[in-house]
Amino acid sequence: MNNYPNFYNPQNIGSLFYPDYGAIAAAAEAANLPPAAQDKQNVHLVVIDMQVDFCHSNGSLHVPGSVGDIQRLIEFIYTHADRITNITCSLDSHLPHQIFHAAWWADAQGNHPAPFTLISYEDIKAGKWRPLVDPVWSTNYVKKLEEQAKKVLTIWPYHVMIGSIGNALDPELFSAVMWHSLARKTQPTWLTKGSIPLTEHYSIIQPEVPVPNHPLGGKNKAFLDTLADADVVLIAGEAESHCVLETVEDLVEDFSAKPDALQKIYFLRDCTSPVLHP
Known part of the structure; x- marks a missing residue:
């Protein structure tokens, strides 16, 4: 029998609602999990772009299968919360005037x-x-x-626009991330990408073409160092064919000189789906 928090409702996945922060906090305290700082093995879960515009059926760039991906990921988090040390969620974040938009x-x-x-x-x-x-x-x-x-x-449809509902993480997944943070006494990391007008930015590691003199225009060395410090890196998110694929390729390239580092990267294949566009 699964022992999920009492606020968790898989029927809410793919819909908009206000998470009950009080219920999340109470359930996290009741879980009585050890602090993440005590973990003997550092397990870092990386969640890529599981946002409303990608994961809801009426989102502007919906990825078929993403609702099921989110459910499996949420239940993975609840089942293995005592072993997941850190969670990083990337948020693809765009402005109206960018090189991949029609304007x-x-x-x-x-x-x-x-x-x-x-x-x-x-x-x-x-x-x-x-x-x-x-x-x-x-x-x-x-x-x-x-x-x-x-x-x-x-040229992509306007999607995950900064300040819009479509930019937000799916609310039920957000609830799981918040619960984990409170239960394990560890802060989640929110990694935004994609707001440089002059380039595309599929991978969470670096843009498609570097933009000189922009603070986010090159490789995210700080995040790579964080992953290098982990014992296990778990990767999930959307879309398998674009942002997830390019992130994994960048990680493999960066860690290629360190075979031991490559062995600690795991891809949660049932927590990602491809997009059906170019």
């Missing part, structure tokens, strides 16, 4: 591209699409993206 681009007639339009360097040279913001950087960016990341710029 940044137009065709010769002034029309903005539709969601999921692909813009190549050849398209720009041919005049099919033109950047309305920072033309030199934007053109070079698309070229670098093709040369370095081997991909074409995708």
Whole structure:
């Protein structure tokens, strides 16, 4: 029989509601778990972008299967809370004017591209699409993206906008993260990414193309050091095909010179799903 907190309701996953902080705090105290500081093994759970816009059916960039992913992750947290030392949740966080949004681009007639339009360097040279913001950087960016990341710029629907409901973590998952924090006497870490207008930022480790002189424009060395200090790193989140995949690739690249470090990374395969877009 599962021993989940009494406030937990899996039927709430994928819906909007106000978590009952008092009930969460009471249940956390009643759990009587040891403080995370006493853990002999440092287990760090990394939750990638399990936000309303990605995980709710009416979200602007819904990932099919994400509600089930969240339920399995929540129940994993409750089942193994006494062994999970730290939880980091990333929040993809965007502004209206960014290089992957429609407002940044137009065709010769002034029309903005539709969601999921692909813009190549050849398209720009041919005049099919033109950047309305920072033309030199934007053109070079698309070229670098093709040369370095081997991909074409995708125009995404407006999603996880800063200040919007869509930017928030799913409320039932938030409740689990808060419960764990109070029960284990450890602060959760909230890692925001994706708000640099000049670049995409799928991975939580680094942007697609570095932005010189921007404090968040390069590799997140501090977070990599945090993961390096852990004994076990568990990774879950959305979407498997984009932000999760690129995060794992960056971790493998960074830890490649340290085989022992690679062995401590675990991917929770039943807590992630791919997006069905480019």
